[in-house]
Amino acid sequence: MDRVRPRDLTFLEEESPETPQQNATIEIFEPGEGPDALDHARLVALIRDRIAFVPRYRQRLQAVPGHLANPVWVDDEKFDLAFHVRRSALPRPGSSSQLLELVSRIVSRPLDRTRPLWEIYFVEGLEDGRVAVLSKTHQALVDGVHTVDLGQLLLDLQPEARALEPDDWAPRRSPNPATLLGGAVRENLTDPGVLLDSVRTGSRALARTADQRSERARSFLAAAAGRRPKSRGVINGxxxxxxxxxxxxxxxxxxxxxxxxxxxxxxxxVLATVTGALRAWLMTRAESLGGLRQVRAVVPVSVIDEELEATSLGSQIAAHFVDLPVGEPSPIVRLHQVSYSFQAHKDTGRSVAANRLAGIAGFAPTTFHAIGSRVAAIELRKGYQLSVTNVPGPQAPLYAAGARMVASYPVPPLTPGHPLAIGVTSYDGGVYYGITADRDWIPDAEVLGACVREALDELIDVSSPTRQRAPRGRRTTKGTSKRDS
Structure with missing residues (x-):
């Protein structure tokens, strides 16, 4: 039996209806034409072909009676791929805003704990004949050590899919309660670490229940009094x-x-662009900058460090904290201040070059984003205000069942008290931002998205004043203007 590791269990324990612990990615494809076009059936066949490389995607959680030890991963004897790979559609021609509204509702829902902790949605009906694939995976599932993100395995360098050996998987019988109980007792007696984990698990569960009841009571009293919960900061609440x-x-x-x-x-x-966007967005709000001069951000970075847990990606992921100078009016000064913050990290010799990360087999950004969000969650108590995960991807087109992927947007999870998170993926000549915001606390998230474009334009203007940029075109379902297509 493969017992859930303490760190993975933390993501399960700390999950609540307000904080579903899951990563998501939106990928846009040109489906092709004719019988070989990418459709729901071909996506299901592709996943069935590749899922053998990630056995955890066919396993579910099984609790131990009396919580005498951490839960275990067991094969799902009723595994149903059709349940996990779902089909949806927009009214044709579906716009970018309609797609994002659908995505927003899907990522708001927690995953079913009685089944393997992932879902993929095939979305048809986008304008220009494109399709979208939305994947959603629990943070406890992808650790980069034992399991990479399924999305890393679905894409190929060529339109022709790789030939693989047939998968003859058959689920192992789930252990009965007596077996689970006996295994837990033996491990508690022979391995003090297991016993310590069990005690910690119980203590955290009790503390979490008390905190949840207290928070619900405060929310109820605030709602009864007609008050909005008090903010803990301009971008925190x-x-x-x-x-x-x-x-x-x-x-x-x-x-x-x-x-x-x-x-x-x-x-x-990228971080200077984020800083400029935050500055412009905050200045559009009623509270303006509210005296805010800096935004403390956690930026997961790839490092070579033997003291950190090894991953299958060839490097470890560590937290780097940077103060984004949103109070600085000059875009060049903002850029240099951000660069200076990262220079010390580069000087350590631990940093990993972006081109090395982009060369990892498959579409590794999905796994890197998953690990990055885990790092941000673990560092929550260090008092940052925003998480920004930037992952370089391959600069050549990738294909799923022959369909070319034209864009990939990360959808990072939110952590308690942090109603905003930003993910960035570069791929095939594009840099794609995914912004996740709490719908109630940040109802103007679209304004922040527009500010990203404006902040980048501002940096371009001061970098090449004589450069003539094409006028902005209308938005497309890809989330780009016509000049970006």
Whole structure:
């Protein structure tokens, strides 16, 4: 029996209706034409073909009687791929806003704990004939050590799918309660670490129940009095059970232009863009900057560090904290301040080059984002205000069952008290932002998305004043303007 590790169990224990612990990704495809076009049936066949590489995706959680030890992962004897790979559609021609509204509702719902902890939605009806694939996976499932994200395995470098050996998987019989109980007792007697984990699990469960009851009581009293819960900061506050997702597509050439003019890295330019967007967005709100000069952000970074848990990605992921200078009016100064913050990290020799990460087999950004969100959750008590995960991906087109992927947007999870999170993925000449916001606390998340574009344009202007940019076109379902297509 494979027992749930303490760190993975933390994500299960801390989950609540307001904080579903799950990562998501929106991928947009040109489905192709004719009988070989990507449709729901071909996606199901592709997943059935590749799922053998991630056995955890066919396992469910099984609790131990009396909670004498952590739960175990067991094969789901009733595993039903059709339950996990679902079909949806927008009214044709579906717009980007309609797609994002559907995504927002799907990612707001927690996963079913009685089944393997993942879902994939095939969404038809987008304008220009495109389709979307939305994947949703629990944070306890993907650790980068024993399990990578299924999305990393579904994409190929060529339109022709790789030939694989047939999968003859058959579920192992689930252990009965007596077997689980006997195994827990033996492990508690022979391994003090298991006993300690069990005690900690029980203590955390009791503390969490007390905290939840206290929070519900406060929310009830505030609602009865007609008061909105008091904010703990301009971009921090309590969460509702609903999310809002915003996507922004930009071009990698713009970031390279800025880097060449001012030095630093693409990551520095991305974070400077985020900083400028936050500044502009905050200034549109009633509270303006509210005296806020900096936003403390946690930015998971790839490092080589033998003291950290090894991953299958060739590097470890560590938290880096940076103060985003939202109070600084100059975009160039903001960029240099961000670059300076990361220079110390580069000087340690632990950092991993972006081109190395982009060269990892498969579409590794989905796994990197999953690990990054785990790191952000673990570092929650260090008092940051925002998590930003930026992952470089391959700069060549990838394909799923012959269909070319044209965009990939991360949808990072929210942590308690943090109603905003930002993920960024670069892929095939594009840089794609995924913004997750609490629907009630940040109802103007679309404004922040527009501010991302404006902040990038501002950096371009000060990097190449004579450069003539094409006028912005209308929005497409890809989340880009026509000039970005």
């Amino acid at each position: 309590p969460l509702s059970q609903q999310r809002r997702v915003v996507t922004v597509a930009t071009r990698l050439t713009d970031y390279r232009l800025i880097r060449e003019a001012h030095g630093g890295t693409i990551n520095d330019v």
